[in-house]
């Protein structure tokens with residue numbers, strides 16, 4: 001469960017990226033955040049993962065107040081989140097398999113069940129035949145799917161994606177969205193930021209719209 | 218074993234920093250070994266246990282003979298040399314060039330003396346012997362001839378201080394080398410660290426391989442230092458043996474003991490660890506996911 005209450009975020013340069021944002025997302029729900037570029041979508045997602053801290057207001061994720069979480073507890077918050085961010089941060093010095101393995105190594109999974117999980121995640125994003133490939137040889141859509149696989153491999157209860165379909169053509173974009181829907185169907189809470197209004201066309205999900213840092217109703 | 222992998226990842230760089238550490242540490246280790254050798258020499262000299270006995274001025278000739286025979290029968294004494302007051306005065310005249318003055322004395326101001334060699338080696342036994350002889354009624358003064366050894370001892374103390382200072386300086390150098398190597402590593406691994414933090418790596422998890430790396434590199438440097446000093450002493454030892462053979466002396470150079478070697482390894486490993494720790498502490502916080 002994610003809930004924002006009167007959240008305000010002012011960046012150090014004095015810019016107010018979010019103003020008085022309140023909403024709640026029940027666990028198992030799926031929602032889209034839309035808005036023009038610069039509306040504050042990325043900022044909102046960063047607050048959930050404690051990459052940025054709110055200036056005021058409270059943010060509750062899985063029962064924890066993220067805004068006041070001490071830094072030693074942040075890693076354990078993030079292990080319950082699947083994060084797909086804009087600058088993908090794929091590690092190009094290792095194989096596709098090893099990229100997906102990283103979160104499991106970090107949370108201390110044993111090697112054998114890790115390998116099974118990595119293959120399951122790669123299978124879900126249809127990259128199983130590329131597990132030994134170098135990420136540099138993947139297409140844009142495949143790289144994006146690699147990031148999704150890395151986000152879901154530790155089976156998080158919440159999946160957060162920032163513009164996961166940007167710079168993909170329409171077919172690939174729909175493909176990725178279908179994947180998120182299928183994760184949501186097995187109980188994962190999904191929150192996706194996008195400025196791509198085409199994705200909204202046939203959306204049955206909740207949609208939050210940000211305008212200059214404010215949530216439009 | 219991530220640390221080992223990283224060490225092998227840039228073999229040339231690792232080799233370079235390990236050699237730098239090794240060469241730096243072979244210096245104090247080598248000097249230390251040399252000091253141990255000198256100390257052994259000093260030990261041999263100070264255990265040439267000579268004492269000078271000065272008799273009272275008015276001791277009669279019979280009494281002198283009596284002292285001599287008692288010394289001869291003393292179990293703790295091996296050699297005895299008698300220096301009569303006449304000989305002493307003559308020698309005084311010759312060695313100072315003041316023979317006229319020496320002759321002009323109405324009465325010989327010098328005492329009869331014995332120079333003896335004790336059979337015992339440890340200095341506390343020499344002290345005991347000195348105390349015992351001092352109690353004899355005919356004896357005015359007993360002097361232990363160990364001043365030379367004491368002077369050497371003082372020089373060795375100075376040498377030890379030099380080794381200590383050198384070690385401190387080079388330890389700082391090792392810290393700096395490790396600090397810098399780890400700093401470069403952190404910079405090149407920036408992406409990996411950022412992703413790791415994003416998927417929930419604790420600071421400890423990220424720090425650990427760097428610390429192991431620092432310790433490993435330090436220990437490897439220490440091993441190189443050991444290798445260098447061992448090779449060095451063996452080389453010198455060979456030459457020395459040939460030389461000593463000519464003089465019919467059997468003399469073995471001091472080699473760093475197992476304890477010495479282990480402490481050197483442990484020391485350089487912990488310094489490497491400390492350098493890595495300092496580096497990680499000062500650089501890791503700069504890398505946060507954005």
Ligand SMILES: Nc1ncnc2c1ncn2[C@@H]1O[C@H](COP(=O)(O)OP(=O)(O)O)[C@@H](O)[C@H]1O
Pocket residue numbers: 011012013015016017035036037038039040041042043044
């Ligand atoms: N670190 C930052 N410092 C200052 N301003 C920032 C920072 N990050 C984002 N902003 C500003 O906050 C606003 C919202 O940014 P962002 O959340 O990235 O919007 P979106 O993702 O909707 O495009 C933008 O005007 C951006 O310039």
Ligand SMILES: [Mg+2]
Pocket residue numbers: 041042043086162
């Ligand atoms: Mg954005």
